[in-house]
Amino acid sequence: MKAKVVTFPVGLYQCNCSIVYCPESKEAILIDPGSEAETILKKINDQGLNVKAVIHTHAHLDHFGATSEVSEETKAPVYLHADDKQLWDIADLQAEMLGLPKCPHSNIDHFIEDSQSFEFGEFNLEAIHTPGHSAGSTCFKIENSDEQLLFSGDTLFKRGVGRTDLPTGDSREITKSIKERLYTLDIDTQVIPGHGPNTIIGEEKRQNPFITA
Ligand SMILES: [Zn+2]
Numbered sequence: 001m002k003a004k005v006v007t008f009p010v011g012l013y014q015c016n017c018s019i020v021y022c023p024e025s026k027e028a029i030l031i032d033p034g035s036e037a038e039t040i041l042k043k044i045n046d047q048g049l050n051v052k053a054v055i056h057t058h059a060h061l062d063h064f065g066a067t068s069e070v071s072e073e074t075k076a077p078v079y080l081h082a083d084d085k086q087l088w089d090i091a092d093l094q095a096e097m098l099g100l101p102k103c104p105h106s107n108i109d110h111f112i113e114d115s116q117s118f119e120f121g122e123f124n125l126e127a128i129h130t131p132g133h134s135a136g137s138t139c140f141k142i143e144n145s146d147e148q149l150l151f152s153g154d155t156l157f158k159r160g161v162g163r164t165d166l167p168t169g170d171s172r173e174i175t176k177s178i179k180e181r182l183y184t185l186d187i188d189t190q191v192i193p194g195h196g197p198n199t200i201i202g203e204e205k206r207q208n209p210f211i212t213a
């Protein structure tokens with residue numbers, strides 16, 4: 001059996017929001033509800049899913065604009081790496097800077113630890129702390145029967161890497177994170193980035209113009 005993965009872009013910045021779930025137990029984890037709470041809730045309800053956790057790759061507002069509404073509706077706890085709390089707390093300022101609507105503030109229920117795993121049905125998602133795009137940036141990996149999937153947030157894109165010129169960004173850190181934590185994964189790992197098309201770890205190691213292996 002394979003975990004189901006539903007990924008769709010939301011909001012002005014087209015953040016990739018993902019719902020991963022176990023088709024048998026219907027337990028789900030929601031990743032980066034950046035905007036469009038109604039669209040996200042409809043997908044959850046249409047499949048009859050029980051959301052166990054709302055988790056975030058980082059605290060840029062385009063990745064958590066719908067968190068408050070979705071977590072309230074699903075009653076699922078909210079998770080973020082502690083090193084991004086300061087960004088989370090300036091959501092209103094981010095809205096102004098990014099030209100996004102202000103959104104209701106959500107509490108963080110739990111901080112994500114490196115290597116923490118989030119169980120859903122028979123599956124689990126493992127957190128990999130990858131600072132650089134922001135101090136608390138985190139990727140999530142699923143072992144999905146014989147295939148591996150990585151949600152890379154704004155750390156690694158198809159032929160690109162995240163910008164490091166925003167508060168708490170650090171170009172040396174992102175290089176280290178990608179080389180030591182992502183390029184060391186199985187080369188066949190499928191990558192679902194925070195924006196834009198999917199890629200594969202082996203392809204990025206060979207062809208990413210910013211960071212090669
Ligand atoms: Zn970002």
Ligand SMILES: [Zn+2]
Nearest residue numbers: 060062154194
């Ligand atoms: Zn983003």
